Amino acid sequence: MHELINTLLNTMNALGYPGIFALMAMESSIIPVPSELVMPPAGYLAHQGEMNIWIAILMGTVGSLAGAYANYFTARWLGRPLVLKYGRYVGINEAKFAKVESFFLKHGEISTFIGRLLPVVRHLISIPAGIAGMNHLRFSLYTLVGAGMWCTILAWIGFFIGKEQALILKYSHQAVVGVILFSAILITVYVWRQKKR
Numbered sequence: 001m002h003e004l005i006n007t008l009l010n011t012m013n014a015l016g017y018p019g020i021f022a023l024m025a026m027e028s029s030i031i032p033v034p035s036e037l038v039m040p041p042a043g044y045l046a047h048q049g050e051m052n053i054w055i056a057i058l059m060g061t062v063g064s065l066a067g068a069y070a071n072y073f074t075a076r077w078l079g080r081p082l083v084l085k086y087g088r089y090v091g092i093n094e095a096k097f098a099k100v101e102s103f104f105l106k107h108g109e110i111s112t113f114i115g116r117l118l119p120v121v122r123h124l125i126s127i128p129a130g131i132a133g134m135n136h137l138r139f140s141l142y143t144l145v146g147a148g149m150w151c152t153i154l155a156w157i158g159f160f161i162g163k164e165q166a167l168i169l170k171y172s173h174q175a176v177v178g179v180i181l182f183s184a185i186l187i188t189v190y191v192w193r194q195k196k197r
Helices: 002-028 039-047 053-090 094-115 126-132 136-161 165-196
Strands: none
Touching (some): 002 039, 002 053, 039 053, 039 136, 053 136, 094 126, 126 136
C-alpha cells in the first residue's frame, strides 16, 4: 500500500497539471480511471506546497468537461446506430437506451448535473446528451458545476488527510454516499416542482 501511494504521488508530481487534466478527461469518458486515484493525490501535493489546489481543481474540472465532450460529440456525430451497435459492451441495450433517451429529452439539465456526481453514470451521461443534441452552453455549464463539485471534494480530502490511503478511501466512499443522498434530495425537489407545475 505504501508503495502504491508513493507511485501515485510520484506519477502525479511528474505529470503535473497537464496530467490531472488528461487523467480526469479519461475518467470522464469511458476509460476507467477512477477520480479517487487522481484528485486526492493532487490535493496532498497541494498540501505539501508542490501544487496549487485551486489550479489542480480547475484542471480536473476542465479535464472532466473535455472527456465529457469526447462522449458528447461521438454520440452527436455518429448517433444512435453506433450506440445501439456497440453499447452492449458497456451495458447499454436498445430497451435501456430508449428509456434513457426518453427521460433525457424531458429532463436533460438536471440529469447532466446529477450524472456528473454519480459513479458509473458520470462516464455515460454525455452520450444521451449528444444524441439528444443538448445545447452546448447548458451542457458545459451543468457538466462544469457537477464535475467541479466532485473534484473539489476529492482534492480537499487529499489535502486534509494526506498520504493515509485507507482514510482517503474511507472518506471518498463517504463522499460518494453523501453525494448520492444530496442527489436524491435534489431529484425529490425537482420531481415535486415538476408535479406542482
